[in-house]
Amino acid sequence: MAFGASMRWxxxxxxxxVDMKKVAIGAGLLASVVGCAMxxxxxxxxxxxxxxxxxxxxxxxxxxxxxxxxxMAEAMIATNNTPGHDRIEFAIPQNEWLMQWLYxxxxxxxxxxxxxxxxxxxxxxxxxxxxGDTYAGGNEVAxxxxxxxxxxxxxxxxxxxxxxxxxxxxxxxVFDNTGNTNITLFDSHGTLVENNIAGTIKIDRCNNCVVVxxxxxRVRVQGWVSExxxxxxxxxxxxxxxxxxxxxxxxxxxxxxxxxxxxxTVEIFDNDGTIVENNWxxxxxxxxxxxxxxxxQGVGFTGTNTNVTIxxxxxxxxxxxxxxxxxxxxxxxxxxxxxxxxxxxxxxNNTIGLDANGDPxxxxxxIEVADYFAGPVDGVTISGNEIxxxxxxxxxxxxxxxxVDIMGNSIHDNADxxxxxxxxxxxxxxxxxxxxxxxxxANGLQNFPVLVDAYGTPASVQIVGTLNSMADSSYRVxxxxxxxxxxxxxxxxxxxxxxxxxxxxxxxxxxFDVTLPASVAAGEAITATATDLLTAxxxxxxxxxxxxxxxxxxxxxxxxxxxxxxxxxNVLFGFGQSGAPYxxxxxxxxxxxxxxxxxxxxxxxxxxx
Numbered sequence: 001m002a003f004g005a006s007m008r009w010x011x012x013x014x015x016x017x018v019d020m021k022k023v024a025i026g027a028g029l030l031a032s033v034v035g036c037a038m039x040x041x042x043x044x045x046x047x048x049x050x051x052x053x054x055x056x057x058x059x060x061x062x063x064x065x066x067x068x069x070x071x072m073a074e075a076m077i078a079t080n081n082t083p084g085h086d087r088i089e090f091a092i093p094q095n096e097w098l099m100q101w102l103y104x105x106x107x108x109x110x111x112x113x114x115x116x117x118x119x120x121x122x123x124x125x126x127x128x129x130x131x132g133d134t135y136a137g138g139n140e141v142a143x144x145x146x147x148x149x150x151x152x153x154x155x156x157x158x159x160x161x162x163x164x165x166x167x168x169x170x171x172x173x174v175f176d177n178t179g180n181t182n183i184t185l186f187d188s189h190g191t192l193v194e195n196n197i198a199g200t201i202k203i204d205r206c207n208n209c210v211v212v213x214x215x216x217x218r219v220r221v222q223g224w225v226s227e228x229x230x231x232x233x234x235x236x237x238x239x240x241x242x243x244x245x246x247x248x249x250x251x252x253x254x255x256x257x258x259x260x261x262x263x264x265t266v267e268i269f270d271n272d273g274t275i276v277e278n279n280w281x282x283x284x285x286x287x288x289x290x291x292x293x294x295x296x297q298g299v300g301f302t303g304t305n306t307n308v309t310i311x312x313x314x315x316x317x318x319x320x321x322x323x324x325x326x327x328x329x330x331x332x333x334x335x336x337x338x339x340x341x342x343x344x345x346x347x348x349n350n351t352i353g354l355d356a357n358g359d360p361x362x363x364x365x366x367i368e369v370a371d372y373f374a375g376p377v378d379g380v381t382i383s384g385n386e387i388x389x390x391x392x393x394x395x396x397x398x399x400x401x402x403x404v405d406i407m408g409n410s411i412h413d414n415a416d417x418x419x420x421x422x423x424x425x426x427x428x429x430x431x432x433x434x435x436x437x438x439x440x441x442a443n444g445l446q447n448f449p450v451l452v453d454a455y456g457t458p459a460s461v462q463i464v465g466t467l468n469s470m471a472d473s474s475y476r477v478x479x480x481x482x483x484x485x486x487x488x489x490x491x492x493x494x495x496x497x498x499x500x501x502x503x504x505x506x507x508x509x510x511x512f513d514v515t516l517p518a519s520v521a522a523g524e525a526i527t528a529t530a531t532d533l534l535t536a537x538x539x540x541x542x543x544x545x546x547x548x549x550x551x552x553x554x555x556x557x558x559x560x561x562x563x564x565x566x567x568x569x570n571v572l573f574g575f576g577q578s579g580a581p582y583x584x585x586x587x588x589x590x591x592x593x594x595x596x597x598x599x600x601x602x603x604x605x606x607x608x609x
Contacts, residue, residue: 039084042075043126046096049073049112057081073112085119085154090127090141094134103142105135106161111145119152119169124159125176135161138178138197150174167191185209187230200252207234212245215285217292218252218263223270225304232304235273238266239313246278248285253294253320259327261320263292264300264337271305280356282317282335287356290317296332298352298363305342315352316361316389331391333363339370343379353389353414360389360413368393371400379403379536386410392428393420394492397442404443405531406538407499411492412482418492419529419540421445430490431540436508437469443537448490449477449512449528451542453590455550456481456520461497462550462588462600464513465542467530471508476501476531479516481547485525491541493527501533513588513596515603522549548589555587555604563604571597 040060051073052065060078064070072088079086092107099108107127116122124141134140138161147164150157155172157165162179171190174183180199185191189207198216203209205224219238223231239247253263265281268274281298284291298318299310315335322330335352338345353362366387369380380403387394387409394414397404399422411418416428421442423431433447451465463479477500480493498516520526525544531537555563557570567587574585574593585593587600 039086040082041087041089042078043070043089043091044072044075044109045070045092047071047092047098047107047109048096049110051077051112053077060086071112072109072114076112076114076116079120080115080117082118085121087121087123090124091130092127092141094131099144103144105137106140106142107131109141109143109146111143114143114146115149115151116155116169117151119154120150121155122148122157124157126159128159138162139176142179203233203236205230205233206236209236210240211236211238211247212240213247215248215250217250218265218267219247219249220264220267221269221271221274222267223272223303225270231270232272232306233270233274236271237275237277239275239277239279241278241312243278246280248283249279249281250284251282251290251292251295251317253292253296255294255323255327259323259325260330261294261296261322261327261332263295263320264297265292265295265318266299268299268301268305268308270303271308274305274308276308276310276313278312279314281313281315283314283355283361287314287316288359288361290319290361292317293319293321296320297334297337299336300334301338301342301345302340304340305345307344308342309346309348310336310350311346311348313350314354314356315350316355318363319391331364333391334365334368335363335387335390336367337365337370338368338380345380347380347382347385349384350386352385352387353394354386362389362391362414364391365396366390366394366411366414368396368398369401369404370398381405381407381536382409383407384409386412387418388413390414392416394418396420396422398422399441401442402444403536404538405536406529407476407478407531408496410494410496411541412494414492417488417490417540418486419538421540430488433468435468436471443539444532444535446530446532446537446539448539448542449530451526451528451545453588454520454526454545454547455589456522456524456547457550458519459517460515460550461518461520461526461547462513462515463497463526463528464588464590464596465511465528467502467504467510467512468508469504469510469530469532471504471506473504473508474501474533475504475510476533477512477514478529478531479514480527480529480541481518481520482525482527482544485527485544485546486541490543491527493529493541497526513599515600520547522547550589555601557585557587557601563601563606567601568598568605571601 046069053062059082127140143163150167153169158176160177166184167188174193178197182199184202193211195213202220223233225231298315319333355361394411437447439445447469449467453464455462479497482494497518500514502510504510524547528542530539557567571585587597
């Protein structure tokens, strides 16, 4: 049967989730499977576990045996003992189908020794070609009581329904399997897993493996460095930049005997160089329905992880709900949870807490960086994300953690703070600034800026304020606008406006007067954060101030819609003065004509409105 002859992709329904009638590989993908010369083809004709060829010497030439039938176990024996890259097909007549009470509409292979120790291609879609599309829920070949092991390099398997599968050979290909197929890659390198309907996909001590286009409940990437000294799992990729590479990872969790929910949907354990990209994590493929009421972590980090990137994913619907007898209604959940040790963890350009329609479907915390078990987790960058819809904080940083750089995000509509740095027993709430920023804790309890004035126009916004922190130090101050201030009076930051670098003096003070090319309407809430450029630790959000309507043309003191020498003259005339007749020189409206006004005129000099 030619590859691509039965292209059956999953049909996505917003009301029913996934139509499990799936799949075959598309034309042109065969080249990505194996590069070996094709050997002989074996056709399995019975589901019974019968063997009448010699286990150690039987080859394809010995098939069929005396009984005239070929079982899956015999096909494995024969291909293992026949040199070259062979192929196994299926043509099991319906009068040979077993266990129809349990597996209706499928040819069932009963338990046997299904280990491929020589390069092989196992194509169960050939059974569909032989007997037709007999099972509406998936593919037409199932296995009872056994696991298929692909131990040889350059092997492939497709077209099964609900089988346990372990791949330890390198450069293999697992595709187009349906049902609750559990796929484990064990010490397999360069293997491609795509277009499966799966229960769990586990990458165990593997390098350079790719998982794309699957619908699965969870993905686990494990290195086992400290336990077995075999890791880390390196340079694996879950998803990719195109729609065809997106995995729909719908959510995994269980309830304890007490009813407490727990489960990680994407597990990152002892990884280096892993990329998790463009997946929908926590919802059914409709993007709006939570996939599990027991999953408590969308992406969870444990162990030692370096150079891991989580980007461009939708992470939503991760909210474990407790059940009886003791946790009825108890809520637990993190969109992303980082603990353990490591460095250079990047969480960027994700949507965390909103469904595919942009409606809230959040967790308890959007992102938490914690330090429960090992050393501090330094070097975590959280940038360009939209983090919204969570029951407590958008970003929560625990004591003992430094170097969490929170930059350029849209953080809004979280029930508590947008950014919360843990402080003492109370844990949650605004942490007050202190003189010279000498306190310690989460992200060093970095002081936030204090905003004084903000003037918005359709073309720019001018923001004036101060920062008190460590003496003689550099800080990145980021500015945000929101439609309304958070009830706490601090934050959030719905729209990133831009940033500026400020330098504190010997007293720890910096004054800034920044004009940014961003549209801000009068009445919008303006906030800011400060990040220590030495430690990369970001503060909580500042208190809000309301933007005032600024001049229609910044620097235009006389209303002629151009900033020129006349405006500079007005400023110089009124320099150091206040009130009439010097008010025209007060460009920023702070009541006095000073260097800040000269800076505004010079910044816009020669420009028109």
